[in-house]
Amino acid sequence: ETYEYQGDVEYILLACDGLFDVFSVNEVDDLVKTMKYSKRINKNGTRIPLLDAALAYYKGHTNEADKILGGIAGQRIYKTNACEEVNMGSNPAKRISQILTKM
Numbered sequence: 001e002t003y004e005y006q007g008d009v010e011y012i013l014l015a016c017d018g019l020f021d022v023f024s025v026n027e028v029d030d031l032v033k034t035m036k037y038s039k040r041i042n043k044n045g046t047r048i049p050l051l052d053a054a055l056a057y058y059k060g061h062t063n064e065a066d067k068i069l070g071g072i073a074g075q076r077i078y079k080t081n082a083c084e085e086v087n088m089g090s091n092p093a094k095r096i097s098q099i100l101t102k103m
Helices: 017-022 025-037 048-058 062-073 092-102
Strands: none
Touching: 017 025, 025 048, 025 092, 048 062, 048 092
């Protein structure tokens, strides 16, 4: 089926429930907007280090972002090599998708 949406939409996010096992809807909104606008957007009380990690990944600063996430999750459970690297040559939507998967 095809649905046509008429109205003002800032973005559409298609994700599995696994993303929402980790982040709340409000956190995902802040993360997506932070990457989309390349600046920290925190309207929903999202933990600042998460936003900083997302922004660092988006800007191509992978080592910095990995360190931030490692500090949040603890090196015992966060594995930086569990997901593919963010491809800086990808379009913005694909890059945001890669980052949300990595986080």
